[in-house]
Amino acid sequence: MIFNTAEYFLFFLLPAAILCRLVAPKARPWIIITFGILFFVYFSYYYLGGIVGAFCIAIFIWESIFSRLYKPGSALCWIGVLQALLVLVIFKYWNFLTGLIFGSQNPLAWNGAFLPLGVSFFTFEFIHYAVDRYKGKAERGAFGEYMAFILFFPTMVAGPIKRFQDFTPKLANPSTNWALDWNRGWTRILCGLLKKFAVADLLTSFTDNLTAEKIPHAHRWILPVWLLAYGIKIYFDFSAYSDIAIGSARLFGIGVPENFDWPYIRRNIAEFWNHWHISLYRWLVDYVFIPLGGSRVAPPRILGNILITMLVSGIWHGAGINFLVWGLWHGCLLIIHRLWSTAHQTGKIKFQIPGFISWALTFIAVNAGWSFFCMDMATARLFWRHLFGYA
């Protein structure tokens, strides 16, 4: 959807990228804003939320206006953070949270609930700007610059999550090497599309079996294969998406952050997280882990901070207990890794795990964790029980 549709390339990417390179520098943000608005309204209307979804463009307009009030040290920045969180809570977590309180007979259930296009990603960019303005780390920037930042459509829907202070210099002075940018940009887009169609979509025939109906009838030794297929699929799917987003931005002459750097060859879970969904992980470190005290507090609190950060990561990925458990799983893995590393550094443990074993343990742990990501808790429980012969 969106990045694998002809209209994305014909009506949005090509005209916007060409116009952006041809117009005067002052007009560049307004080209991005115009196409960003059209992109959001068009794809929201046809894919997410219909006419109401399209009207969610008002969130961007309100944010653009309100963000003009931010000043270093101003409480208005925190109001900005709260309203970004409110948007996320209302659209993404309303039914989940009220369901936790009222159960299945939820009188406050929102039956027509929908997610505005890219809500999880654009709210994180809103929060980043508000916090960085509060701390004086980001300049105010012109109205058009900030609107172009939040409405830059190649990264609007699913990242990579940008930073205002990185984006604006590139917007003001984009690369002028058309030949290189278009060669690299189109190559990346084509490779992204191929990864999506030839690998991720092909694996759907395996991953579609991870349901409560099919798991009990499967031979238990096929279950790890299906789960592994999901691990490969989610990597190829999301890295393909990121390739297309980064390649699209490159056509404008604008570089955006990388999201993946061979995560599955990493030898420990900390390394894995430094190379998987990099822009999200860095956001979580900067706006959750460090404000909690990061690594500059007592050791037990560091472990608590790691756990809270990964729980936030989990619940951000989806409104469900299974996503919380997925975050908890990764939090525990990171804590074990930290304890192990500390014991090594202090000489309490001298034993070195061979590189291949270390890689295999990381790979298995990450892929086992996907069970809580792609299945609800009841199905994941069924999966593990059946795998170990208890069902």
Next chain:
Amino acid sequence: MLKKLGEALEYLGGARDAAPAEFSLKLASAWWGLWWGALLAAIWVFSGQSSKFIYIDF
């Protein structure tokens, strides 16, 4: 060896601007036309089974 292979794949995939040393496919080369043709052909073969991107609903 593996590092070189990774760099070559990144270059072929558009993620790296400069070709790794000893890699003969330079940017100006007409081989890119063939490479893009092959990619387009493969995309055409595999497209049509469209499922949505996993992260879009997030």
